[in-house]
Amino acid sequence: KQEVTQIPAALSVPEGENLVLNCSFTDSAIYNLQWFRQDPGKGLTSLLLIQSSQREQTSGRLNASLDKSSGRSTLYIAASQPGDSATYLCAVLNAGGTSYGKLTFGQGTILTVHP
Amino acid sequence: GAVVSQHPSRVICKSGTSVKIECRSLDFQATTMFWYRQFPKQSLMLMATSNEGSKATYEQGVEKDKFLINHASLTLSTLTVTSAHPEDSSFYICSANQGNMNTEAFFGQGTRLTVV
Numbered sequence: 001k002q003e004v005t006q007i008p009a010a011l012s013v014p015e016g017e018n019l020v021l022n023c024s025f026t027d028s029a030i031y032n033l034q035w036f037r038q039d040p041g042k043g044l045t046s047l048l049l050i051q052s053s054q055r056e057q058t059s060g061r062l063n064a065s066l067d068k069s070s071g072r073s074t075l076y077i078a079a080s081q082p083g084d085s086a087t088y089l090c091a092v093l094n095a096g097g098t099s100y101g102k103l104t105f106g107q108g109t110i111l112t113v114h115p
Numbered sequence: 116g117a118v119v120s121q122h123p124s125r126v127i128c129k130s131g132t133s134v135k136i137e138c139r140s141l142d143f144q145a146t147t148m149f150w151y152r153q154f155p156k157q158s159l160m161l162m163a164t165s166n167e168g169s170k171a172t173y174e175q176g177v178e179k180d181k182f183l184i185n186h187a188s189l190t191l192s193t194l195t196v197t198s199a200h201p202e203d204s205s206f207y208i209c210s211a212n213q214g215n216m217n218t219e220a221f222f223g224q225g226t227r228l229t230v231v
Contacts, residue, residue: 034220043225049219091220101216108158
């Protein structure tokens, strides 16, 4: 059964810092990995999608990497801003097993960027 | 990106009543939609896969008679929580992919259900 773990569970940083969020998964049989942002009481906003054949994706100040063989992904946020404060979730789209074709989510990292 | 709209965003109902939540893909067609449940400070748990024109597929432990799913068109799936009880209070979120499953998943805004 696929398990997705995110470290750290919470992170508080001053504005302007560069930071890294970590995501690991136990089963490397995945189609893709997606990073999401969730604001309190809201739905999920897709940030980056990395296909299993890709190593990284970039969007603005965000860069996500994927090492499928080792079951790891990182989300790098450059020059953090208070508006980046949210919960960040990673999810893998499973390519095998009983969860085929379904997303498995990590528990999320709660990020607080203070001015 | 694609837009998935969920309605209502918030609902309070009395114990024993039923509540319907709608999930619409606004600018694309979705033969498959997914329904998730999220408890406070926890991650999303898949409840069921909604298939247009056929029965939904439920995850283990999810009561299909309690959580009725109807996917009558390519742009609308509904989740009805029947005979709701306080333990059904939660945040429900739907998602759909624009294209095949190996594309970006787009999520609705979520519905906060409170059963009193």
